[in-house]
Amino acid sequence: MSLKQTLKKAKQIERQLEQQDATGAEHSLGAVKPRNYLALDPLLRKGGIHEKEDIDIVRKKRRRETKQQLRQTDWFLE
Template identity: 75%
Template sequence: MSLKDTLKQAKQIERHLEQQEKQSFSLGAVKPRNYLALNPLLKKGGIHDKEDIDSVRKKNRRENKQQLRKTDWLAE
């Protein structure tokens, strides 16, 4: 086989594979999952993460109550 024939055969194989891919997508095939998008480094977090206002208020209230319980009211 010459180089020209080999290249021609490679192009035919590529065309055949492209046609098969087009047919498989038209039949409703599922796209492969992008696992890079599930990487935890690419998700929101830190400052940009929204906090629940009610939970923040509840936490502050609990901390204040604990501080008041620790104080010695009779010593003052």
Template identity: 75%
Template structure:
């Protein structure tokens, strides 16, 4: 078997595997999309990054407003 034939067979096998992957799509789990199973209300965590960003912005504004020369 020549190198050319081997490469042809390899390409054919790859195409077959790709077609099989495309055909084997997992069905969607609709139970996981149920709103009762999602987080919410009291148990939902605050976005820590947003809180830190807001605090930092307020601190910077306060520092800009202070008159450093008069102290």
């Protein structure tokens, strides 16, 4: 459902509620509130896994490899 359709549906629900109030229909304590379709719109949800950028991952991997190479070298022979 697109954002435009969602907003249209929300307005329809608001109009229906206003008409019910105008006709004198009283809300009982057990009345169910109308669903907020705008809150369910996929455009307003969080997107995907929040991962670091690929550049950061490559740099971190390269740095780790460099540190391992430096630990393996024998500094006394050089």
